[in-house]
Amino acid sequence: MTGVGKIEELERNSGAPVELRVVADADQLPVVRAVAETLAVLGDFTLDDIADIKLVVDEVCSELIAGAVEGAELSCSFVVGDAGMRITTTSVVHTGRVPRSDSFGWHVLHTLTDSISLSASSVDDGSAVVVDAVKRRSNL
Template identity: 40%
Template sequence: MTSFVRAIVSPIAVSPSLSVSASPDQLPVLRSLVRTVAAHYALSLDGLSDLVLAADEAATILISHALPSSSLTCTFDGDDNATARVVLSAATTGQISTSTSSFGWHVLETLADQVDLEEAPPAAPEENWTVTITLTKVVQAGS
């Protein structure tokens, strides 16, 4: 089976974004993107590693709930220099709220300064849930 990876480039968007198939074999690609983009923020080496690990864990959570043949999208939101924000989203089979009490979720909350979970129900019965996990890491002054 061949994996399909595509970079989404928009002349309007200033935030780097990548969409990969929602499968565990795409995690190295995602980690590489997060490491490369996050390196442009004034994060310490520990902060950078924490963000990469948090993105990996968030992606793993989403992949475990993702619909077959769906995509996982990773976007960076760099609206200011005080925070590095990674937004991961996927179409899922339903809510994943029960995951917020799991060990993996505890790991996320330890590695990132803020973790937000947004679950959008389908607008119509034939549509899917969209789940988004946003990771925020505060950039240390003078790092």
């Protein structure tokens, strides 16, 4: 859990990671969005960058939640640095529900981020999916 010292480090853009783990359920989406927004504000991103970050988190998490196996966890790791923010999101989804890189949502994610990648590996319950996105600061 992130304490006051970690928040102060984030305010200095030290690159201290923050990890949030919630049940992969749509009811948790506002919490994940709020954490991403708070970190972007503390990281002194522009308003446009903050909006982009919230949209990225919303789209990625919505896709993973929609395909999640029963009882799956959604994990989001945020690293804020001088150059921007890296967001790594993971969950276990049903094998046929791995997000597709040719979908409209994936095209939107490419537009909103500076880089994005997806990897999936088979696990007992389905597919473990990792989405790694980077949003650079536009005010540099």
